[in-house]
Amino acid sequence: MLKINHFSNAILSDINFHLKENENLILLGSNGAGKSTLAKVACGIIYSDKVELFGEKLEHLCAKRRAELINYVPPKLEIFDDYLSLREYLELSRLYSSLSVDEVISILNLDALADKPCKTLSNGEQQLTMLASSILHGAKLTIFDEPTANLDPKKTLQVYEMLKSDVIKNRVIITHDLNLAHKLGYKILSMQEGKIEFFDENKKFFEVSNLEKLFGSSIKHVDGYFAVNL
Amino acid sequence: MKYLFIILSIALLLTAPFFGQIKINLFNIGDMASMDYKLFWDLRLPRVIVAFFTGALLGLSGLIFQSLFRNPMSTPFTLGVASGATLGSAFAIVFGLVTLVPVFGFFGALLTIAILFSITSKLKGYDTSSLLLVGIALSFFYSAALMILFYLSQESQSYEIVRFTMGSLDVVGIRHAVPVIIVSVLLLFMSLRYKNEIKLLLTSYDNAFLKGVEVRKINTILLVSVSIAVGVAVSITGPIGFVGLIVPHILKAIYKKSADKLLLVTFFYSGIFLVGCDLIARNLGTSSDVPIGVITSFLGAPFFIYLIIRREKI
Numbered sequence: 001m002l003k004i005n006h007f008s009n010a011i012l013s014d015i016n017f018h019l020k021e022n023e024n025l026i027l028l029g030s031n032g033a034g035k036s037t038l039a040k041v042a043c044g045i046i047y048s049d050k051v052e053l054f055g056e057k058l059e060h061l062c063a064k065r066r067a068e069l070i071n072y073v074p075p076k077l078e079i080f081d082d083y084l085s086l087r088e089y090l091e092l093s094r095l096y097s098s099l100s101v102d103e104v105i106s107i108l109n110l111d112a113l114a115d116k117p118c119k120t121l122s123n124g125e126q127q128l129t130m131l132a133s134s135i136l137h138g139a140k141l142t143i144f145d146e147p148t149a150n151l152d153p154k155k156t157l158q159v160y161e162m163l164k165s166d167v168i169k170n171r172v173i174i175t176h177d178l179n180l181a182h183k184l185g186y187k188i189l190s191m192q193e194g195k196i197e198f199f200d201e202n203k204k205f206f207e208v209s210n211l212e213k214l215f216g217s218s219i220k221h222v223d224g225y226f227a228v229n230l
Numbered sequence: 231m232k233y234l235f236i237i238l239s240i241a242l243l244l245t246a247p248f249f250g251q252i253k254i255n256l257f258n259i260g261d262m263a264s265m266d267y268k269l270f271w272d273l274r275l276p277r278v279i280v281a282f283f284t285g286a287l288l289g290l291s292g293l294i295f296q297s298l299f300r301n302p303m304s305t306p307f308t309l310g311v312a313s314g315a316t317l318g319s320a321f322a323i324v325f326g327l328v329t330l331v332p333v334f335g336f337f338g339a340l341l342t343i344a345i346l347f348s349i350t351s352k353l354k355g356y357d358t359s360s361l362l363l364v365g366i367a368l369s370f371f372y373s374a375a376l377m378i379l380f381y382l383s384q385e386s387q388s389y390e391i392v393r394f395t396m397g398s399l400d401v402v403g404i405r406h407a408v409p410v411i412i413v414s415v416l417l418l419f420m421s422l423r424y425k426n427e428i429k430l431l432l433t434s435y436d437n438a439f440l441k442g443v444e445v446r447k448i449n450t451i452l453l454v455s456v457s458i459a460v461g462v463a464v465s466i467t468g469p470i471g472f473v474g475l476i477v478p479h480i481l482k483a484i485y486k487k488s489a490d491k492l493l494l495v496t497f498f499y500s501g502i503f504l505v506g507c508d509l510i511a512r513n514l515g516t517s518s519d520v521p522i523g524v525i526t527s528f529l530g531a532p533f534f535i536y537l538i539i540r541r542e543k544i
Contacts, residue, residue: 043440045436045440063439064442067441068442071440072436074436078433078434078436078437079433079437080432080434081432081489082488083486084432084433084488088488089433092426092429092430092433092441095441095442137440
């Protein structure tokens with residue numbers, strides 16, 4: 001589904017992995033490890049000739065086909081225009097989804113915000129807006145960059161439910177939240193200083209010995225949940 | 231309110247050719263032998279038409295540039311196209327090719343576009359800001375070249391060059407209006423044709439890219455269209471300042487809408503604005519017409535500042 005063959009640049013070094021059809025992925029790693037850069041390479045924002053999507057070379061795809069195959073949801077909503085409303089933004093985003101804009105708005109309880117300009121929304125509301133946008137885009141593979149950052153517990157749960165559901169086809173999720181990574185149970189790719197340090201099944205990642213190796217004593221495991229050991 | 235403005239604007243447009251230093255006798259404009267006929271059909275009407283379409287073109291160009299460059303200070307002249315046209319025209323004036331001034335102006339503009347895009351197509355990390363910087367560098371280069379022409383020119387030629395840079399809507403005969411009409415309508419057509427892409431580009435370049443817009447191609451198409459249109463207009467009227475900078479801002483402040491919804495509105499009201507300014511320039515009672523650039527700036531700048539202050543208060 002997603003294949004990167006020995007890609008290197010100023011931030012990443014020798015990134016080489018293959019994600020099979022219908023395999024979802026969690027992308028972990030400390031700040032500055034190169035997770036977002038990797039995502040931008042995978043979706044073509046950063047040009048490379050080392051990426052294959054669903055068996056096709058990314059650099060050979062026409063723009064429309066590329067948009068059908070892959071989408072990237074950045075950590076923050078960036079909009080230049082001052083007046084674009086949430087609904088208009090979502091209308092622009094609707095490409096391959098069978099759901100309508102109104103359906104997605106009501107699924108995510110955004111009705112009250114629909115006519116507000118995107119720029120006036122709070123961080124959390126913008127996060128939900130981007131999630132809604134990615135559902136409407138309906139790409140075969142969507143990369144979410146920290147989709148639960150900036151969210152209150154209620155909204156975190158809401159996003160978690162959406163990420164699990166089949167309104168999104170295949171997904172790669174970048175996160176710092178080990179509980180999210182654990183509960184979703186997807187394969188894990190963990191990065192350190194631009195390199196891949198772990199790429200295997202979820203279970204193997206959460207083995208005590210591996211966690212100790214990666215995080216030392218900064219993570220505590222209590223009743224199936226992971227917390228920062230303060 | 232909206233309709234009132236449209237009606238007033240159309241009324242202005244229809245009556246503008248009848249006002250000027252010389253009174254026109256309404257009953258004679260059908261009489262081919264009369265002075266009034268010549269005055270109306272050869273001078274006044276072409277002038278109002280050129281004013282409308284030049285204003286429309288400059289305003290729409292400004293709106294497109296400000297959107298694509300994400301820079302509120304962008305004007306249709308930012309990429310140096312107008313400087314190129316000015317230099318071409320000045321060249322024609324200094325070397326005694328006065329009848330060819332518009333042709334040289336247009337080639338100056340075309341040459342600038344060619345230089346601009348051949349440089350930026352070689353840049354690896356293409357973005358609009360490098361295009362902007364190259365454009366600004368070119369403008370400075372042209373200014374220096376213009377200085378050399380000034381240095382070489384005779385006094386009367388220098389005056390002619392200066393007069394050209396002030397902008398002028400003096401045209402004789404309807405045929406001079408035709409190129410401006412064609413390019414401005416084509417530009418309007420292009421901008422409406424790519425309206426959806428413009429809308430996506432107004433979110434963010436990355437977002438437009440992810441949604442399947444060929445960002446580089448669309449940018450180039452729009453920038454080249456604007457540049458050619460501006461080149462044609464400037465080679466006929468000279469660089470008329472402030473319309474392309476201020477009118478889009480004023481309309482955005484009034485309408486409070488995204489740029490993609492203001493394409494037609496900007497086209498129409500920028501045209502009206504220049505017709506209005508020209509009407510004032512022609513009727514101030516001075517012995518010759520006040521340069522149009524003076525009026526656009528004198529009217530536009532204070533109103534613009536008023537709008538900024540008012541916006542801050544809200």
